[in-house]
Every structure is written in C-alpha cells, then in structure tokens.
Amino acid sequence: MPTLGADMTKGTLIKWLVKTGEHVERGDVIAEVETDKADLEIEVFEAGIVERFLVEEGASVPVGTPLAIIASATGHPAPPAAAPSAGKDRVLAEPSERPTVAGPRRSHPRATPTARILATRLNLDLGAVPGSGVGGDITRADVERAAAASRAAPGGRGRASPRARRLALELGVSLETVRGTGIDGAVTGDDVQSAAKRPSIPGEPVPPQKGPVARRGPIAALMERSNREIPHYYLSLDIDVSATLEWLTGENTGKPVAERILFPALLLRAVAIAAAQVPGLNGYWQDGGFEPAADVNVGFAISLRGGGLVAPALMRVDQAGVTAVMANLRDLVTRSRSGRLKASELTSGTITVTSLGDLGVDNVFGLIFPPQVALVGFGRVRERPWAESGMLAVRRVITATLAADHRASDGHRGGLFLAAVEHALKEPTTL
C-alpha cells in the first residue's frame, strides 16, 4: 500500500484490476484504493507477472503493506508490487507511525518512555499526539499539552481520547451517546467507530460516510503539520498581465471550446519555468535538509465539491508546452472531482500552485504542503490604476504570492523566484 501523501496511514483495497498470471508493465494501473481523501488508482512499480495477491478486495491495510507478489520476467519474484521502492517514492514514503485501526500489525508512534507512561495513565492515544521531540518523537510535554487540550475541548463532559474526539467529529457521532470502554469509562477511538457502525435510529441524522467533514480530516492533519513544522515566509508581487491576456484572447479566438487555453495553464507554466531557474524552491525538505527535485511537477490545489481539497501534480510542467499543460489540467480537475486520481499524482508534486481568482480574492497567503518547500498563490485578475514610466494607466493586474520554507530558501531567493514568474508570464509566446 503506497503512501499517497504525508498524511495517509492506511488504505482500503476496493478492487483488483488485474488477474493472477497477467503480465503487467511498469506504470500499469493494477488496483483501486479508497482513502479518506479520494478513490485512487494504484500503478505498479515493476514489470512482470502477477503471481499472487496478498491483500483481498475490501481489506483495509496500513501504508507499507505489500499488496501482491509480482514475478519478474526472468522468473525470480520481484519485490512486492506497489510498495514504494526508490527515488521520489522513497522520499515521500513516510512510514505510518500512528496506530491504524484495521491493520493487523499495530505500529506504535515513537515516544519517550516518560511520555508513554504518562499517556497510559491519562488514557491518551499517542497516535493523536503531535510529537515535537527529536525526529518527531512524542515528549512528556507533548502529552501534557494534548491532555490539557482534550480537557479544554468543547463538546463532551465525559472523558474521551483525542483520537475518539477526532473520529467523533469525522464520523458525525455525538460523544455523549457513546459508551466508553477505556479506563474509568473513557471513550476510546474504537468505541466511536463501533458506535458509528451501529444502525442509526430512524429520525437521527445518518453519520456521513465521506462527507465534507470526513474529507477535512486528512487535510486538517497535513495543514496542522505544515503550520507546526515549517517556518513560512511570505512575499507578494503585483504583475501587469494585460498584454498576456490580450495574447491569450488572440490565441483562443476561432478555436473550438475544447481547444482553448485557460489562464491558469499559463500560470502553471510560468511557475514551472521559474522553479526550474531559481534553486531552493522546487523539491522536498527531508531529514533536516533540502533535496532539490530534478523535474518540476506542479501540484495544483483543487477544491472538491462538497468540501475538501486535493493537490494532485501535473508532471514535468517545466518541459511541456502550454497546450499540453492545459489538456492535462482539465483532465486532472475532472478526475479529481470524480474521484479517479492516480496514486502517483498525489505524491509527485514538487511545488504547489493555488489559484483562488474565481472566488474574487486578491491575494492568497497559503500553507506549504509538506514535505514541499514552496506554495505559489494567485488571486483574481483585476483592473488597477498602474503607474509606469511616469504615466498612469488602467491595467489588468494579478497578485502572485510565494509562501516558502525559510529552512530551504530566504527572501532574496524568493524575490528572484517571483521576478522569474513575472518575466515568464510577460513572455507568453515562450510559455
């Protein structure tokens, strides 16, 4: 079970799309997997013959669990399929350290001995405690903080573990109605899950299965981590895009609707070109250091209908033309909203773009998607009084913002980057 984002701990195998004995090539889609975030297609990392399935349809397994055995063409069994093997996948594969509910192998979060003892005494689930120690270890102070937070949390007089509170929120279960089986009758995460599975009494609201709140869970955890771990700095630049938009109108005139290019495709190209030029913003913060990425895979933040957010990546945008980027973007948005993303698309982003222009906002000051180190935001295009060369004119202007990780780059680099974005946007024929 590959990890499909730093926040994923388990996945449910919905369906095998190949049969045993079938030949598969690297990159073939072999299974459908359901996560809290979306339904995804899993690609195979090795070519060979599907020898045996290790996970049955319908089973929910922790990240890292081998899904199938694939025999290589030479007859020797290759490493288990779909396990993150090398390169970028390895970089992104974060071992699941939280206890998973369904998996038989319960992994334990790393915590100091005193933290562990205190957590047991307070009936706190360590899996729901954010660690601030060396390498993300949970310290005694973390446990005390979490305990204080759970006491202060509204919506429940009775005792409940943080995981129980989180699950209750996600599953739409009222904690007051759950009978606790923990120490002193405290409600545990498992209690909440059993309560959610019971048939609901007619007239009571049905707990949403994958509604907006459930989808909020993973993104909430990821953004919490981003804000906790990444020292963000922010820069912004107003860019006159009048000439670029005129060029775009000319390009689109007379073309069938399906072949037209939307402005966001130009923004993605400009960001990719700038990211390839200016070092320090395209890649990952990993193990205390910055690892630049060879390609520029631009993640694009896409809001899902009914709530939630995904940021799947468009591959190698630095090397593709704007027509190809537009076609891929349209395909990606459509598939994101219908829940048909490929697993690799959720893990390969090296920098992210968020464009909120449709909503009428001017600036976006975003949070970086860990382990990436930069997020570029665009607001709406608006008419502004624009002074240039001693003349005042009305121009169409967009504000580009950069949220960057101060561990990987500084304001000087960030400034160069935004200037490169402006330069690229103003030369639309090179996009």
Place this chain on the structure above:
Amino acid sequence: MTPEKARQLVMDALHRVAPEIDLAAVSPGDDLREQLDIDSMDILNVMIDLSEKAGCNIDDEDYGNMETLGQCVDFLVANAP
C-alpha cells in the same frame, strides 16, 4: 433549437459538473457560478459540452451572455441549428 431541447442540454451539462445540486431548484435568473459554486474549469467543461451537443461554437465573448440558466437557453435557441 427549441427552448425545451436547449433547457435539457443545459441541465444535462450542469448535472455533469455539479451532480449533487438539485437543478429543479435553480431559477432561470440565478447566476450559475454563484448558485452552483462552479469555477472556470467547470464552466469550460459546460461550454465544451454545450457546443458539442448543440453543434454551435461558443466564443469567449459569449460567456458574458451565458451567466444564468435563462441566458444559456436563449443563447442556444438563437445560435444552435
């Protein structure tokens, strides 16, 4: 194109991008972007759908005259064969 046929095409196209919306509750004068919470990518998909099914081209400049259900229907009635 008849208004009934045009209305059906628009409803079908909107349903594809916003399947959970009760389109019967959308009145002809409502702004579709606001009412349905759809963005420029959804609009593009609606326009592609309409131009292919109705067999007429829709220019970027026409989008301004297609902001409500009623306007979309009127446009197709006037422009589609």
